[in-house]
Amino acid sequence: HWGYGKEDGPSIWHKNFPTADGDRQSPIDIIPKEAPCDPNLGQIVLNYDQCTSLNITNNGHSVVVEFDDTDDRSVIQGGPLDNPYRLKQFHFHWGGKGCHGSEHTVEGMSYASELHLVHWNAVKYKSFGQAAEAPDGLAVLGIFLDTGDDHRWLHMVTDALYMVKFKASVTDFKGFNPKCLLPSSLHYWTYLGSLTTPPLHESVIWIVLKEPIIVSEKQLGKFRMLLFSGEEEDQRLRMENNFRPPQPLKGRKVRSSN
Numbered sequence: 001h002w003g004y005g006k007e008d009g010p011s012i013w014h015k016n017f018p019t020a021d022g023d024r025q026s027p028i029d030i031i032p033k034e035a036p037c038d039p040n041l042g043q044i045v046l047n048y049d050q051c052t053s054l055n056i057t058n059n060g061h062s063v064v065v066e067f068d069d070t071d072d073r074s075v076i077q078g079g080p081l082d083n084p085y086r087l088k089q090f091h092f093h094w095g096g097k098g099c100h101g102s103e104h105t106v107e108g109m110s111y112a113s114e115l116h117l118v119h120w121n122a123v124k125y126k127s128f129g130q131a132a133e134a135p136d137g138l139a140v141l142g143i144f145l146d147t148g149d150d151h152r153w154l155h156m157v158t159d160a161l162y163m164v165k166f167k168a169s170v171t172d173f174k175g176f177n178p179k180c181l182l183p184s185s186l187h188y189w190t191y192l193g194s195l196t197t198p199p200l201h202e203s204v205i206w207i208v209l210k211e212p213i214i215v216s217e218k219q220l221g222k223f224r225m226l227l228f229s230g231e232e233e234d235q236r237l238r239m240e241n242n243f244r245p246p247q248p249l250k251g252r253k254v255r256s257s258n
């Protein structure tokens with residue numbers, strides 16, 4: 001199976017997932033001066049107030065908070081999107097102690113971590129799985145995490161991490177509204193890309209916010225107590241550096257909201 005190690009990491013994924021060498025792979029290095037402002041790009045609108053988080057789980061690659069996506073309760077719309085996209089889950093990517101772990105980079109600079117809010121086009125497709133294989137099926141909102149003071153709400157996620165230390169563990173996680181994890185500005189870059197982990201489907205409209213949120217080293221450290229490995233496995237592989245490096249742009253244009 002795939003992972004982030006020497007034997008099963010991003011440089012090997014192409015063997016089982018040939019899409020890894022495709023023309024619209026993610027993440028990418030974003031170069032702001034090569035991402036012109038497009039006046040036709042409206043603002044993005046997030047309606048998360050009725051959202052229903054269900055559980056938090058360690059899937060062996062990241063920690064994921066899943067939502068009830070059986071109706072249009074929580075959606076993202078506007079910006080580059082032609083339809084509202086339904087919130088399905090959010091998860092994080094992070095580095096090791098002291099080194100950075102974001103997936104997108106900005107002029108070669110990486111942040112400490114990156115939060116991905118994953119949405120799917122329930123107007124055009126009947127299921128997440130079907131949308132995940134369509135060129136306009138998914139919209140992922142990427143938010144950079146930088147280090148500084150404690151984030152006043154992130155503790156609600158980090159306090160639950162001890163419950164999902166091992167791969168395949170899951171615990172209830174109701175009533176969490178991810179709106180509290182947004183930065184003050186919703187200015188963004190957008191481009192056509194892919195899932196950043198296998199199956200690497202080229203089905204994502206990426207919306208990456210320019211302004212990072214600030215979390216503390218202590219809060220980030222709690223993510224590193226998670227394990228890639230399951231309770232029954234003997235080796236204790238600490239979950240860290242679960243990020244894919246930037247991929248070739250292959251002529252794609254990155255646009256900027258104002």
Ligand SMILES: Nc1nnc(SCC(=O)Nc2ccc(S(N)(=O)=O)cc2)s1
Nearest residue numbers: 116118128129130132140194195196197
């Ligand atoms: N038919 C299918 N069902 N499910 C899948 S893939 C499951 C899934 O949500 N994968 C996923 C992988 C990476 C990302 S990410 N890091 O946000 O690009 C988001 C989501 S394909």
Ligand SMILES: [Zn+2]
Nearest residue numbers: 091093116196
């Ligand atoms: Zn992700």
